[in-house]
Amino acid sequence: MASLRRCIFGPQLYRIHAQQDALGHEYQPSVLERQGNNVVRIISLCWSFSYYTSPFLLAYLYRKNYFSYEGMLGIGKVVGTVLPILAFALCIRGIGRYTNEEYCSFLALLESAKVNDSQELKKKLQFYDFEFSHWPTDFRWNDISGDKSKIKSSLLNWPNPRQAASSGSLLSRLAGMPMQFLSYTVMHTVGRMLIYPGHTPLFNTLVWPALIEGRAKLFENNGAVRSKLIARDGNEIDIVVIDKRNKESSHGNKLVICCEGNAGFYEVGCLVSPLEAKYSVLGWNHPGFGGSTGKPFPENEANAVDVVIQYAIHRLGFELKDIILFAWSIGGYTASIAAKEYPDIGGVILDATFDDLVPLAIPKMPEFMSSLVVHSIRNYMNLNVFDHLCKYPGPIRLIRRSRDEVITTSLTPDIATNRANNLLLKLFENRYPKLMDEDTVKVLWQYMQAPDQLTALSFYETYEVEDSACQRVMQDYVLRHSGSFPMLIGDKDLQSVTRVQLVLYLAGKYMSDFDATHCTPLPSLLFDMPWSVQEDSFDTDMD
Structure with missing residues (x-):
């Protein structure tokens, strides 16, 4: 029963990478596992859609009188129907995995790697592409050695919108509460989805096959190594490293850390450019993108890029002067944060990047919403690249797209x-x-x-x-x-x-x-x- 329970709640297995004489191939689930996965996926997508459209959905339910006693009973019946279906889907998925020899072998290796923390076992685990939430932790933001000053204490004091809202006189705070509430609601639902569409479950589902294929190419053709980092805020950051040091590459001693766009992932993003130029590269996914957890708010982005650089310094052993930040589009924001916090870093390359989000957002929204757009961005998504970049004293290169239609x-x-x-x-x-x-x-x-x-x-x-x-x-x-x-x-x-x-x-x-x-x-x-x-x-x- 214990084995069956582990199969029910175990991770999804996507692919087994090529190793030695064995060719890489997609994992083939049984009929039971496949059907169980489909049901779980549909229920998950429906929940995510409801969450991101909650302001409109709640208004609709209110107009249809669903907040009455009878309406709540109806909602309860729907939930009472969905939960048994979900439980049944999980059970048949577990039975399908339990009868699959390939899945059982993988699960045994994963359990051993979590218990023993053996580098040899983790190395074998690299040949499996599976649900990242079950990946063993490789590095935490405070797992450092040597120069402890490299922990960025300034990130602990990231500006808090609630503190800003509580400043001023009582009358001004009361007058500003409707706008503050509306800004918070918009930016935590539709607004964040428009700025960072790549973090939504629906978008992740649509691009998932491309991500699996992209990871397969990185691992099987370039010798990539995947790792899980735990940021200061507890978010899990999904990274991949291709280390070209001590190989036939004149640029291998420099590490290029790639910061992707608002719908970019390291599997299919800007990492390809420095990789083809023969540099060592580190790609990472924003919070909420791919295997990374959390939501891409500015403070989470700051913590994510901070742990990435800590990992590059203390685990990979790169000097700051040999680290280059390369960012595409909205990734320029996280690169600018890192450049400010680590002024000794070797250089910054910004491709198709803007100076401030507000001037870009206003023309793309109806005119009557201008005040709401400015208030929401400034309080919850203030992606002002220049404010951080101007505090970096090192070399900077800007790449401008002559036919850019976005910035x-x-x-x-x-x-x-x-x-x-x-x-x-x-x-x-x-x-x-x-x-x-x-x-x-x-x-x-x-x-x-x-x-x-x-x-x-x-x-x-x-x-x-x-x-x-x-x-x-x-x-x-x-x-x-x-x-x-x-x-x-x-x-x-x-x-x-x-x-x-x-x-x-x-x-x-x-x-x-x-x-x-x-x-x-x-x-x-x-x-x-x-x-x-x-x-x-x-x-x-x-x-």
Whole structure:
């Protein structure tokens, strides 16, 4: 009976990866297990749909008088019917697994790995792709050795919307309660689903076959290793590592940590670009995505990326200077948090990333909802990339999609309204404040709004920009002063033309264009390390 009970409540098994002479293959459940799984899945999807549409569903039930005594009896009958069906489905699923030799062998290995905590058993477990909630824990946020200062205590003091709402006078708090309640309800249901669709059970179900196939390729073709990390908030973070150190790769000693978009997963996301460029890579799924648990609120995102970096430092043994953060789209937010918390990290590459979520959200919603949109985002989903990125002193590279249709404020793809432009401008105003006067800002905007590459290059000819001359000016400043930010280069002794030349030169170093739409995979040839004026100056000085 104990074995049968473990089969009833055991994990789903999806695939057995290739090992030695055995070919990889999909796990084949019996008829009983398959039918039981279908029933459980349907009930789970119905519950998830009800949860995310609860504001509309509750309003409908209220209008139909379901909150009366008779209505509640009707709801109780529905629940009383569903629960026995669910129990029966679980039982027949368990019987089907109990009679399947392949499943029983897997379950015995899993139970042994949980009890013995043996690395050899965990290594064998890597050949099985199964329900991640049953995966043994590999690392916790406080499992560190050596430099304990690398625990980020600042994340414990993440801004709390409830604390912000409780500030101010009693009258103002009472007046703001309806908006606060509405913002909370919207952002914890429909709003979060619109911003992070990848965390919804329905979306996960739709892409699940692609995720299994993607993991199979990572494991069988690239030697990936999967692990479970426990973040500070208790969420389980699903990660995969492909370590190319000590292999035939000139880039293997650098680890690229990939932060995916709002519907991206490490199995099918931006991890491919640095992987094909021969770097060591670490992919992880947002809270609520794939095997990761939780919900992708900013504080959960911060805790997730923090434990990922802790794992890279203390378990994988990478130095911070050898870690690169690579983010696509909304993943730029978590990358900016990590960059702020770990200022010694080697570099940040942001692909198709915006500066702030609010300017993007307002045009995509009805005008009468503007106040609600701003209040909801600022209080519960304040994805302000620049606020965090400006506190990172290291090298940064922005990749702008010239036909991006997602991070533009216009209804059609328009490079002039791409929010990467605003991110670059704010970054320059923060790092090179004395270069950014009225004339240079005007020229920079014109340069960023150029409709094609040929028009953009014409600015270099018009203002006679010479890379070697600009490089010497920057290097001379670094050698005479320092390379720390803000750099006060651009005093009155520099002519206005020279300031414009330097801004255009820096724009070419910080941002590169990719002629593609938002979701086009980035070719590995375009995956380059960010430019650093400090390293540039050091290399020249050594020469």
